[in-house]
Amino acid sequence: MKLMPPALPMLRRALGGGLLRLVPAVVVLGLAGAALEGLGIGLIIPLLGIIMGHGDTVGMAGFSALLQQVGAGLGERERLIAISAAILGSIVLKNVLAFANTLLTAHIYGKASYAIRSALSERLLRIGYPFFLQQSPGRLLNIISNESWRASDAIQALFGAIVSASAAIILLAFLMLLSWQMTLLVTLGLALVQLAHALLSANLKVPSRGVAARNSALASQMLHLVHAGRLIRIFGQEDREKAVFDRASDGVRRAAFVLSTRQGVLPPLTEVLHAMLFLMVVIGAWLANVSFPLTAAFLILLYRLQPHMRALQMSWSQLQGLSGSLEEVQWLLDPAGKPAAPQGSRPFDGLRQAISFDDVSFTYAGAASTPGPDARGAVLHQATFTIRSGRSTALIGRSGAGKTTIVNLLCRFVEPDGGSILVDGASLGEIDPGQWRKNIALASQELELVDGTILDNIVYGHDTASAGDAERAAKLAEAHEFIEHLPQGYKTLVGCRGVNLSAGQRQRIALARALVRDPDILILDEATNAVDGLSEAAIVETLKSRAGRRTTIVISHHHSTISFCDDVVILSHGRVKKQAPFAALAKLSMDELYQHGPGEI
Numbered sequence: 001m002k003l004m005p006p007a008l009p010m011l012r013r014a015l016g017g018g019l020l021r022l023v024p025a026v027v028v029l030g031l032a033g034a035a036l037e038g039l040g041i042g043l044i045i046p047l048l049g050i051i052m053g054h055g056d057t058v059g060m061a062g063f064s065a066l067l068q069q070v071g072a073g074l075g076e077r078e079r080l081i082a083i084s085a086a087i088l089g090s091i092v093l094k095n096v097l098a099f100a101n102t103l104l105t106a107h108i109y110g111k112a113s114y115a116i117r118s119a120l121s122e123r124l125l126r127i128g129y130p131f132f133l134q135q136s137p138g139r140l141l142n143i144i145s146n147e148s149w150r151a152s153d154a155i156q157a158l159f160g161a162i163v164s165a166s167a168a169i170i171l172l173a174f175l176m177l178l179s180w181q182m183t184l185l186v187t188l189g190l191a192l193v194q195l196a197h198a199l200l201s202a203n204l205k206v207p208s209r210g211v212a213a214r215n216s217a218l219a220s221q222m223l224h225l226v227h228a229g230r231l232i233r234i235f236g237q238e239d240r241e242k243a244v245f246d247r248a249s250d251g252v253r254r255a256a257f258v259l260s261t262r263q264g265v266l267p268p269l270t271e272v273l274h275a276m277l278f279l280m281v282v283i284g285a286w287l288a289n290v291s292f293p294l295t296a297a298f299l300i301l302l303y304r305l306q307p308h309m310r311a312l313q314m315s316w317s318q319l320q321g322l323s324g325s326l327e328e329v330q331w332l333l334d335p336a337g338k339p340a341a342p343q344g345s346r347p348f349d350g351l352r353q354a355i356s357f358d359d360v361s362f363t364y365a366g367a368a369s370t371p372g373p374d375a376r377g378a379v380l381h382q383a384t385f386t387i388r389s390g391r392s393t394a395l396i397g398r399s400g401a402g403k404t405t406i407v408n409l410l411c412r413f414v415e416p417d418g419g420s421i422l423v424d425g426a427s428l429g430e431i432d433p434g435q436w437r438k439n440i441a442l443a444s445q446e447l448e449l450v451d452g453t454i455l456d457n458i459v460y461g462h463d464t465a466s467a468g469d470a471e472r473a474a475k476l477a478e479a480h481e482f483i484e485h486l487p488q489g490y491k492t493l494v495g496c497r498g499v500n501l502s503a504g505q506r507q508r509i510a511l512a513r514a515l516v517r518d519p520d521i522l523i524l525d526e527a528t529n530a531v532d533g534l535s536e537a538a539i540v541e542t543l544k545s546r547a548g549r550r551t552t553i554v555i556s557h558h559h560s561t562i563s564f565c566d567d568v569v570i571l572s573h574g575r576v577k578k579q580a581p582f583a584a585l586a587k588l589s590m591d592e593l594y595q596h597g598p599g600e601i
């Protein structure tokens, strides 16, 4: 049976060498504190000897006899004061060290929490985009907002265990010096209690996983309530949503209750076992005729040892109780089995001739029933078409035809399952993704605005852009006029995901954000569908001005939006039905274009 939470080695990696180097300091402080405590208690032997009026050494040998000699040369009164002062000094110093250890542990806890959150955010930012298509946002949110804290608690529990174990070892050593026979008995008893505790703690893993799973479900519900505020109200679903939320919340309560009750059994059980051990020592010492000062010092030491043993056991059960959280954090941090970020090292500084899709097939993970390009669920089937450099290409097709999927492939959010995408003859998969993305800009109905000002949003990802550049881009995107009419102009806060603006205003800012980079390849995916006709006509004029100089890819269901394009690619059910110069088909309506057969012009 595995008693150690499996995720601890992973956490060790996440924490890095810096924090681990502090572990010896924690151990040294723990050992020194316990040594001072042991010494202070040991000095009770001569103290009691003086109070009882004799230097009774019956049953004493070695260390205890040595302690009995402390201050032997002094007068009785001076000796009493000196020993009392030494006991008090050791207690004060021990507590100073305990405080230092608390500070150090708090420092490590804070740093560990930070390190875990930082590692999680790093993973989320560097992981391949398909991961987000597969995973529940509620689970991810729960890991970052809840489980990461619990993983830090696990680290604190681990450090607590180290301190308690150090103290226990030292106090056991003192006990050994006082009476090795009684210490052997005690050690055997403690080992049995420890084993019973460890076995019972191992059963905490299952309920701990239950708590983590219920927390994920609750986080999903929370996200839903926050994001679907309008939907819930317009369809009058408040009561139903409340019931669903309460069920998820009650699930967390019940799972946490199961975990707490199983954890709660452990402290009383171990206390009873420790009390039995304590009484066994008292009776054993009486039967063996051990001197009173020695028995008293032994029992006080044993009494002081118990909290450390209990703390060690509690840290252990806490670690087991947190194993579900540790596993969740480990799952997210572990790169195994997760989509990798796009690779490639070939330099790219601009499109010279064309981007060619050559028999490209693609299936979203989880959508395929059988592997391979012809699998059911494939959303692109051997798509072949060309996007010419310096020209504008319209990608059209009915809803679900695969247009946005082509954008996802172009932006390397996903990679083709079959066929190849060639950029000036080189495979897109070999091109440095950073350099490639620097040369493209995407304005899409799905790309959010960031929480900040309008200016922040326009220059997002283009650090060298000045306020003047932003204003020029806003003019091109037909956004300048409405921005100027806002009380704070470009300093207006757009709110979370741009809630303070209308849909058309948001789209124009997103378009300005794409245009401010004057990208080599501009991709517009339904980027102006909420913009009024007049503004759209002006935007089309802007796009026309890129002709011959820059490449533009436009996806739209509106004839007016694609009217300036040189080429058109017609998609149907993931297949390219036709690629033709747009001028040859310009007279057809969108419906006629969608229905257009492969050979007809």
Ligand SMILES: Nc1ncnc2c1ncn2[C@@H]1O[C@H](COP(=O)(O)OP(=O)(O)OP(=O)(O)O)[C@@H](O)[C@H]1O
Residues within 6 Å of the ligand: 133, 364, 365, 367, 379, 397, 398, 399, 400, 401, 402, 403, 404, 405, 406
């Ligand atoms: N993340 C996903 N997982 C599984 N299937 C998906 C995913 N995204 C899209 N699809 C499926 O892929 C197909 C193509 O979707 P895509 O978004 O490319 O269509 P589209 O032509 O852009 O449609 P629209 O005009 O409605 O935006 C659809 O059948 C859709 O259900």
